Amino acid sequence: MTSENAANGTARRIALVVAYDGTDYAGFQSQVGTPTIQDELEKAIARLTGTPSRVRGASRTDAGAHACGQVVDFTTESELAESVFVRALNYYLPEAIRVTSASDAPPEFHSRYDAAHREYRYSILNREVASPLLRRTHHLETAPLELANIQRAATSLLGIRDFRRIAAPYPADRSTVRKVLRWEANRHPSIPDVITIDCAANGFLRHQIRRANAVLVEIGKGKLPIHAMAETLVGRLPNQHRIRTLPAKGLCLKSVHYPDYHHLFDPKVADKHETH
Structure with missing residues (x-):
């Protein structure tokens, strides 16, 4: 959390770049009674921060599809450093899902609607x-x-x-x-x-x-x-x-591009999924 947010006790918005093998999942978007990428991310965030957070994704990938550059965002009042989010979320996530980077994003950032x-x-x-x-x-x-x-x-x-x-x-x-x-x-x-x-x-x-x-x-x-x-x-x-x-x-899904937020993301993260 930024020092300003910490002082005010306000929430911060975190943007993650996520890679996953989607073989055993019913797609990205949350569904009742079946495992999804969104559900796994939300469970890991809740275990780490102690409070539930709703995750928004840049793309609703299909059941069985993969990603090496999916972008998601959520709000939290946690004061953990960006690097800690990466290490700790990966501890709680299944091996098929990995966070490759975490960044503090502006409050108005929307992973889906701001994507060019x-x-x-x-x-x-x-x-x-x-x-x-x-x-x-x-x-x-x-x-x-x-x-x-x-x-x-x-x-x-x-x-x-x-x-x-x-x-x-x-x-x-x-x-x-x-x-x-x-x-x-x-x-x-x-x-x-x-x-x-x-x-x-x-x-x-x-x-x-x-x-x-x-x-x-x-x-x-x-x-x-x-x-x-x-x-x-x-x-x-x-x-x-x-x-x-x-x-x-x-x-x-290789990558998502944000001209107004290019400083938050490194497009090279999209080159990490075997031959993808």
């Missing part, structure tokens, strides 16, 4: 034999994928686009237009059998990334033409209702 954009990575192991070491974090595709075709098709996703036709059902009165800054596919530099698909946008709809990448995978297999990605966005792809949703385990 979020970056995700989807990891695909493209070979015939699965990897015991990557099975929790990489989706296996045994058919050969033509990377160049995936890269060309992914350009159709850039810019300001309406993703209603490719995401999970969304209320008709709410906008499904998002600004995509990046959607790139590459081979991992040290694991040639791994293809990574990185995307960044001012926001993502539920299942948007996993369904768009499913179309890209079919293009990479040669089962769909390169222009199929653009046709999917406008609802002109034949049998579009049959588009699958890739498994959540390949998805990892």
